[in-house]
Amino acid sequence: MSVMKDSREATMIGRRSDGTTIRRPLSPHLQVYDMLQMTSAISISHRVTGMIWTVGVxxxxxxxxxxxxxxxxxxxxxxxxxSFLGVLFLMGLTAAAWFHTLAGIRHLAWDAGWGYDIPTTYRTGRAVLVGTAVLTALTWLMLLISW
Incomplete structure (x- = not known):
């Protein structure tokens, strides 16, 4: 009879190079994240806008x-x-482009070692959201004026 409580436990057992056994950690998945948390929402949205960019290309x-x-x-x-649907698509693509760009700049700041503390993380997350709205509106305002 097996003493394993979870079938995934078998995949968590590994061996070091010297042959001793070790327990590998389980990687977190979507069910462990709080989707209303700023950091999770911005991170997942950054990935989604990357996919939207692909559709735009x-x-x-x-x-x-x-x-x-x-x-x-x-x-x-x-x-x-x-058409109406085409213009809605282009507006959404514009918002996705600005969001992905601003979130990418935020990630570059993280790569440089800046902005990891919680207050700065939330402040930059809000800046990405506000910046996306403002820059999308300005882009379409300029398009409509020049049209």
């Missing part, structure tokens, strides 16, 4: 290929991007 590639393919293909791409 695909759409931009489609637009460029359509422009090179001819007037009919370009008109179709322009029609979609100029």
């Amino acid at each position: 695909v759409v931009m590639s489609w637009w460029l290929i359509a422009a090179a393919s001819g007037a009919s293909a370009f008109a179709t791409a322009q029609w979609f991007l100029g």
